[in-house]
Amino acid sequence: AQSVTQLGSHVSVSEGALVLLRCNYSSSVPPYLFWYVQYPNQGLQLLLKYTSAATLVKGINGFEAEFKKSETSFHLTKPSAHMSDAAEYFCAVSLTGANNLFFGTGTRLTVIP
Amino acid sequence: GAVVSQHPSWVICKSGTSVKIECRSLDFQATTMFWYRQFPKQSLMLMATSNEGSKATYEQGVEKDKFLINHASLTLSTLTVTSAHPEDSSFYICSARERDRVDPQHFGDGTRLSIL
Secondary structure (H helix, E strand, C coil), X not given: CEEEECCCCEEEEECCCCEEECCEEEECCCCEEEXXXXXXXXXXXXXXXXXXXXXXXXCHHHCEEEEECCCCEEEEEECCCCHHHCEEEEEEXXXXXXXXXXXXXXXXXXXXX | CCCEEEECCEEEECCCCCEEEEXXXXXXXXXXXXXXXXXXXXXXXXXXXXXXXXXXXXXXXXXXXXXXXXXXXXXXXXXXXCCCCHHHCEEEEEXXXXXXXXXXXXXXXXXXXXXX
8 A cells, every 4th residue: 555644734934945845655665756736726737756766856846856765755845935836735656657646635835925 | 748638627507417527638648547536625536547448447435427437539538527416516637647658647727616
């Protein structure tokens, strides 16, 4: 079985500050891990994905995430928050790489000017 | 590339009517399409997985007769909410996976369904 836990349903940061969104996974086999962003009334946009290659994954819009097997974590970071980063962020896990995505409950990021 | 178009984006209708939502892959062939439901401020719940030319596989607890899914071509899947009632009001999102590629799912922009 596999699942993801996102710690913190709401995160607020000041513009220019570090963004850290936490995700811990549970999987019986090496997983595929994803971060998606959702803007209001829109679908999900892929930020980045981990597929057992490099443990530090760089995505779009300056985001990156590091796969840490020992901590079963895949936290999302961005050095400097922009107002446009305000959105809902979902971590997801899959055993097969594309099918059967299991989503976390999401973290709403607020950026304070 | 990898654009998924979902239509309509918003629909309001009376209780008892049926509503069809379309999901199209615009620039790739999608062997597999997924339908999700999202309640306000909650995560996505997978409803069903459909493969082109075959019957959809529904997740446990999802009524097959209520949510009819058709995936007749490599670029189009439809979800029909039959005899919709207010409790069916939700945000429905489709996604598609490209043929022959280990590639993430590409999501549509969703359809907000409101049943009066």
